[in-house]
Amino acid sequence: MGGFLPPAEGRSSALLGLYAVVSLLLLVTGERLPTEALRGVGAWVFAPLDRVVLIGDRIASSWRENQHLRQRVTELELENVKLRDAAVENQQLREELQLPLWHGLPLKPVEILALSGEPIPVSALLSAGRRQGVQTGDAALTRDGLLGRVGESYPSYSRVVLLTDPNSAVACEVESTGVLGVLHFFTAPKPRLMLTGVPLADTVRTGERVVTSGLSLRYPRGILVGTVSKVGKDPSGLVQDLEIEPAARLSRLRHGFVIPGPKALEGGP
Amino acid sequence: MRILGAFAWFMLVTLLLRSTALTALAARGLVFDVLAFATVVWALRWGESWGVSFGFALGLAADLDAAHWLGRHALALALIGYTVGRLSHTLVRDRARVQAVLILLATVLHQSWAACFEIGKLTGWPYVLERVALAAVVTAPVGTFLLALVRRASGQPLFTHAAVEPGPTG
Numbered sequence: 001m002g003g004f005l006p007p008a009e010g011r012s013s014a015l016l017g018l019y020a021v022v023s024l025l026l027l028v029t030g031e032r033l034p035t036e037a038l039r040g041v042g043a044w045v046f047a048p049l050d051r052v053v054l055i056g057d058r059i060a061s062s063w064r065e066n067q068h069l070r071q072r073v074t075e076l077e078l079e080n081v082k083l084r085d086a087a088v089e090n091q092q093l094r095e096e097l098q099l100p101l102w103h104g105l106p107l108k109p110v111e112i113l114a115l116s117g118e119p120i121p122v123s124a125l126l127s128a129g130r131r132q133g134v135q136t137g138d139a140a141l142t143r144d145g146l147l148g149r150v151g152e153s154y155p156s157y158s159r160v161v162l163l164t165d166p167n168s169a170v171a172c173e174v175e176s177t178g179v180l181g182v183l184h185f186f187t188a189p190k191p192r193l194m195l196t197g198v199p200l201a202d203t204v205r206t207g208e209r210v211v212t213s214g215l216s217l218r219y220p221r222g223i224l225v226g227t228v229s230k231v232g233k234d235p236s237g238l239v240q241d242l243e244i245e246p247a248a249r250l251s252r253l254r255h256g257f258v259i260p261g262p263k264a265l266e267g268g269p
Numbered sequence: 270m271r272i273l274g275a276f277a278w279f280m281l282v283t284l285l286l287r288s289t290a291l292t293a294l295a296a297r298g299l300v301f302d303v304l305a306f307a308t309v310v311w312a313l314r315w316g317e318s319w320g321v322s323f324g325f326a327l328g329l330a331a332d333l334d335a336a337h338w339l340g341r342h343a344l345a346l347a348l349i350g351y352t353v354g355r356l357s358h359t360l361v362r363d364r365a366r367v368q369a370v371l372i373l374l375a376t377v378l379h380q381s382w383a384a385c386f387e388i389g390k391l392t393g394w395p396y397v398l399e400r401v402a403l404a405a406v407v408t409a410p411v412g413t414f415l416l417a418l419v420r421r422a423s424g425q426p427l428f429t430h431a432a433v434e435p436g437p438t439g
Contacts, residue, residue: 019347023347026339035333119295189395
């Protein structure tokens with residue numbers, strides 16, 4: 001075939017053939033290739049540039065955010081007074097019932113430098129890595145709710161697998177009733193977060209908050225994930241289809257926090 | 270050497286835009302397919318050899334940025350780069366209508382191919398069609414407008430010398 005073509009066209013056709021074969025090979029074997037190191041290099045190259053590109057956007061939004069945060073701080077301070085009273089009461093009751101006491105979560109602030117995936121982001125690049133104590137498996141969240149977990153940790157950066165990654169699964173419970181389920185992201189028939197495995201017998205209403213459950217091996221209990229936005233029946237008729245509106249705005253992420261996974265919090269490996 | 274520098278620079282800018290401003294826009298429903306747009310522009314400017322190489326390299330970098338399906342963008346963009354590069358010899362490349370049609374077709378092809386990997390079931394096709402149509406409707410006019418802006422700013426045609434530039438192997 002190449003002999004019938006002029007030299008330049010032959011070269012470009014050969015290149016196309018080569019690239020097509022390499023692409024197809026990568027599609028077949030790519031999942032088994034160790035790409036984490038390459039992504040680490042990519043993060044190292046792009047993260048400083050991402051920071052520069054985002055400066056304008058962040059300066060413009062920081063003024064607005066600052067006003068909003070001042071108002072929020074005041075509201076929270078008022079709420080905090082009531083909660084302190086409730087905490088004292090809760091501690092006394094737990095001691096009487098001999099239940100373990102609740103401990104706060106250590107929050108490590110991070111900057112979110114870039115999002116990957118379109119139109120819905122599936123991963124985010126964080127400004128902290130192993131040197132800053134961020135480990136693979138740590139949970140990532142914003143003040144609004146859970147983002148996902150750290151999937152890859154590089155020396156100075158790390159990558160978070162967001163809730164919207166189709167391979168992500170989070171053990172959750174409905175806050176008010178304790179109904180258990182597993183959160184998955186589905187792309188068909190339309191992109192949505194679903195709480196799966198909830199039996200029909202369990203009563204769940206729209207607007208109820210969904211948090212990480214104590215059954216989760218990767219996330220500490222009680223982190224807000226979202227709210228139930230739609231209640232339906234699975235085509236099998238055995239379980240419910242619960243659509244979840246994520247609490248964190250996954251499309252506009254600037255700052256977040258990393259907390260160690262439950263095993264690290266317990267002092268395990 | 271100059272072309273290699275431009276190659277790396279154009280790729281870097283495209284990937285940066287994709288991971289910052291355009292991701293935020295995409296999440297609001299405004300999908301500007303910067304990968305397809307950049308590949309079309311590069312292939313129109315430098316012909317099929319550079320077009321196919323640019324598409325492949327850009328696609329591979331985009332694939333590495335995601336966790337799954339390595340080679341997905343690389344294959345589609347290499348094909349787009351090659352096809353547009355071949356067509357660039359016969360088309361009037363500086364005509365806005367030609368650019369709009371090429372960007373539109375490239376976006377439709379790239380978005381359809383990329384969506385096939387994400388939507389496993391047939392029930393997802395209405396969403397795929399909506400996503401592809403939206404990306405094409407946004408990318409073609411915005412891309413053509415951007416090219417017109419650059420042409421006006423530079424004061425000369427953008428795509429003059431594709432046929433005389435040697436490819437990456439030549």
